[in-house]
Amino acid sequence: MLSKETILHKIQILITNHFETPEDAFAFFDKDGDGKLNKAEIVKLLKDAEITGFIRGMVSSKLIEGYDKDGDDLISWKEFKSAIDEITEESK
Template identity: 75%
Template sequence: MATKEIILNKIQILITNNFKSPEEAFNFFDQDGSGKLSKNEIVKLLKDAEISGFIRGLVATKLIEGYDKDGDELISWEEFKFAIDEITDESK
């Protein structure tokens, strides 16, 4: 199975190569315009980041568990930004 570092690196590459900013990426994947990413929206992000289909659902669940600070099982812009900042710090 892909390690956390590989998965986070693939997400960083996706955002860096396809969007002007993390906020643009967030808005792109927030397909319903709710201001939060649902598990299905996170799975779409993982698919675009070329994460294996077999583990996408599990990875999405783990990302929500790890970054959902308010317990609503969604990822808000603030939570997404925190995750991106952590990914960026780990790549230095």
């Protein structure tokens, strides 16, 4: 299985190469426009970040588990930003 660092690095590459800002990336993947990413939306993000299909579902659950601070099984902009900040810190 890919390490957390590898997965976060692939997400960082996706956001850097395809979006002007993390906010643009969040809005792009928030298909229903509710201000939160659900599991299906996170799976799409992982697919676009070239995380293989075999582990995408497992990784999406772990991301939600790790970053969902309010316990609603969704990733809000604030929680997404926290993950992006972690990625940025690790790449310094």
